[in-house]
Amino acid sequence: MLARTGWGARLIRAIGGATLAIILVGGFTPLANVINAWMGGPSQIAPAEAIVVPGRGGVDVDEVLTNRSMRRTIRAVGLYRKSLAPLLVFSGDGGEVDARVRLAVSLGVPVDHIVAAHGANTTREEAALLDQLLRPRGVARVLLVADPIDMPRTRALLQRRGFTVLGAPSASSGPGDPESRLSLLRDIGTELSAYVYYRLRGWM
Numbered sequence: 001m002l003a004r005t006g007w008g009a010r011l012i013r014a015i016g017g018a019t020l021a022i023i024l025v026g027g028f029t030p031l032a033n034v035i036n037a038w039m040g041g042p043s044q045i046a047p048a049e050a051i052v053v054p055g056r057g058g059v060d061v062d063e064v065l066t067n068r069s070m071r072r073t074i075r076a077v078g079l080y081r082k083s084l085a086p087l088l089v090f091s092g093d094g095g096e097v098d099a100r101v102r103l104a105v106s107l108g109v110p111v112d113h114i115v116a117a118h119g120a121n122t123t124r125e126e127a128a129l130l131d132q133l134l135r136p137r138g139v140a141r142v143l144l145v146a147d148p149i150d151m152p153r154t155r156a157l158l159q160r161r162g163f164t165v166l167g168a169p170s171a172s173s174g175p176g177d178p179e180s181r182l183s184l185l186r187d188i189g190t191e192l193s194a195y196v197y198y199r200l201r202g203w204m
Contacts, residue, residue, distance in 0.1 A: 032185040040148025040169030048143040051085045055092020065099050073100045075170045076145040077107045091117035091126045127157035149191045156204040
């Protein structure tokens, strides 16, 4: 019993120490930002046939875009206004897509230059839907606007569908305060788990 109690106490101390180390390193060093930038890869801003903006965060109860979704949308509109592609493509759930279309139109993008890809609830579904919508338009080269941590999986899924993907990561510098860094580190862990799962399933 004593041996078991001693082993259990050591295990608890080890878990506590590891947790404290993660908090200190994740919150008070640039580790999360470094991993974030690495996942985004180099920016590849160049002409394409469409600017693709996957869903991220949806909308709140007032149908207002979340910060991450709005940031992607505004970056994509900026790239469109630089004439880097003739089409602006928004995917995700219906509310987010509609809110993005309204914002893009209010910023001067003609509605007939916008493709609203409704009905996708996962990144895999988004890739399949984009394939269905963009192939008939002759689109093969896309400029992908997404957060850095979302880049590897989204890029791989679109490449699996035969697209040439140029990356335009948003917010690649990452946050500066400890709480936001810890939140980013958690999101990185979640995304890496999803990436491994998709690989194991053979989806990309």
